[in-house]
Amino acid sequence: MNRTTIYSRTLLCLLSFTLVSTPLVVDLIPQAEARAGRGSSMGSRGSRTYSAPSYTRTAPSGGQSMQRSMTRPPSTPTPSRPAPTSGGFNNTGPANRPAPPAQQPSAAGNFTRGLVGGAVGAAAYNMLAGGHKESNAQAPTNGQTQQQPENSNNQQQVARQDNNSFGGSLLFRLIAIGLVVWLVMRYLRRRRQNNSGNQGMNMGMNNNTMRQQPAQAQPTQQSNIQLSQDDYLAFQQRLLEVQEAWNRQDLGSLQKITTPEMLAYFNEQLTDLSSQGLHNSTSNVQFIEGDLSEAWAEGNREYATVAMRYSLIDITTDNTGRVVEGNPNQPITITELWTFVRAANNKWWLLSAIQQTN
Numbered sequence: 611m612n613r614t615t616i617y618s619r620t621l622l623c624l625l626s627f628t629l630v631s632t633p634l635v636v637d638l639i640p641q642a643e644a645r646a647g648r649g650s651s652m653g654s655r656g657s658r659t660y661s662a663p664s665y666t667r668t669a670p671s672g673g674q675s676m677q678r679s680m681t682r683p684p685s686t687p688t689p690s691r692p693a694p695t696s697g698g699f700n701n702t703g704p705a706n707r708p709a710p711p712a713q714q715p716s717a718a719g720n721f722t723r724g725l726v727g728g729a730v731g732a733a734a735y736n737m738l739a740g741g742h743k744e745s746n747a748q749a750p751t752n753g754q755t756q757q758q759p760e761n762s763n764n765q766q767q768v769a770r771q772d773n774n775s776f777g778g779s780l781l782f783r784l785i786a787i788g789l790v791v792w793l794v795m796r797y798l799r800r801r802r803q804n805n806s807g808n809q810g811m812n813m814g815m816n817n818n819t820m821r822q823q824p825a826q827a828q829p830t831q832q833s834n835i836q837l838s839q840d841d842y843l844a845f846q847q848r849l850l851e852v853q854e855a856w857n858r859q860d861l862g863s864l865q866k867i868t869t870p871e872m873l874a875y876f877n878e879q880l881t882d883l884s885s886q887g888l889h890n891s892t893s894n895v896q897f898i899e900g901d902l903s904e905a906w907a908e909g910n911r912e913y914a915t916v917a918m919r920y921s922l923i924d925i926t927t928d929n930t931g932r933v934v935e936g937n938p939n940q941p942i943t944i945t946e947l948w949t950f951v952r953a954a955n956n957k958w959w960l961l962s963a964i965q966q967t968n
Contacts, residue, residue, distance in 0.1 A: 645892050645924045645944070646856035646964075652678040652875050653963025655915065655949045656908045657830050660684065663903045663947050663965065669917035673903075673947040673965040680871050830908045837905050837914060844959050845916050845950060846897050852961060853922060856880075857892045868961045869951065887929045894941060895922040903947060907954065914959070915949040917967075 651674045659681040663673045855863035900918035925936035949963035
């Protein structure tokens with residue numbers, strides 16, 4: 611093999627390596643995500659902010675959920691489920707069955723209980739006291755031999771008088787004790803009812819407040835709308851205008867074509883880049899294709915979400931002009947879902963949301 615053949619093969623190998631490695635090197639250069647929106651999903655779509663847009667031919671995989679939005683997420687309380695009759699962890703068996711509510715005693719029941727309690731106590735006292743007297747009266751002492759019949763009759767008459775007087779005082783004591791017990795129970799019951807009434811009033815106020823909160827977030831009536839060809843041309847024009855104003859960092863121009871929420875997000879992103887000593891440049895923006903995802907009306911506003919595919923050169927440079935992200939010679943293709951909003955009696959569309967595709 612001569613020297614010329616060796617040189618030719620070596621040159622051919624180097625040329626082949628150059629052709630193969632060039633695309634690999636280009637692919638290693640990271641694509642910029644610093645265009646308007648910086649590749650995030652943000653903004654508002656009215657009542658459909660947190661619902662996925664409809665699939666389209668341009669965006670067949672749908673859109674991502676909102677990462678940032680000033681629209682408050684809808685409250686979705688979980689409905690209460692009835693406990694199963696048998697089986698399962700929620701089974702209300704003997705150990706888990708709730709205790710039945712305690713019954714409130716009535717006033718008549720309290721008085722009867724007090725009267726019976728007093729009678730039982732008085733009867734016990736009477737038995738003890740009477741038995742003691744009777745045993746004292748009947749038990750003879752060692753020094754006595756016999757009692758005269760007259761003395762016995764006198765003692766029996768005295769005992770009857772004592773029993774009659776004690777029976778009258780016993781009835782009076784029963785009535786007094788029952789009345790005192792009834793008054794005490796009535797006082798305690800009224801106090802318990804007042805406490806439960808105050809708690810019920812507080813719980814009622816809290817429940818009314820909780821019931822009023824979901825009433826403020828009632829769903830808005832929606833209706834589909836038809837768009838004209840002028841509307842689709844306006845969407846394409848907004849795409850070019852937003853990227854151009856972003857490239858110039860022109861917040862005044864962005865204010866005319868975006869909602870205040872989107873303007874605040876763009877201002878925050880530009881400020882973040884500037885604080886890092888970076889500048890994002892977008893150029894050669896070309897609209898490729900797009901189609902409608904959703905178009906609807908809410909109250910006095912109309913919304914339209916469209917899927918748009920476009921290409922642009924997106925690079926980020928530092929203060930010295932050195933490219934730190936993106937390729938200035940190779941455009942990238944982007945597919946996003948843009949939502950626009952306008953007043954029902956106006957034809958001027960404003961950008962209200964940007965969502966990335968899945």
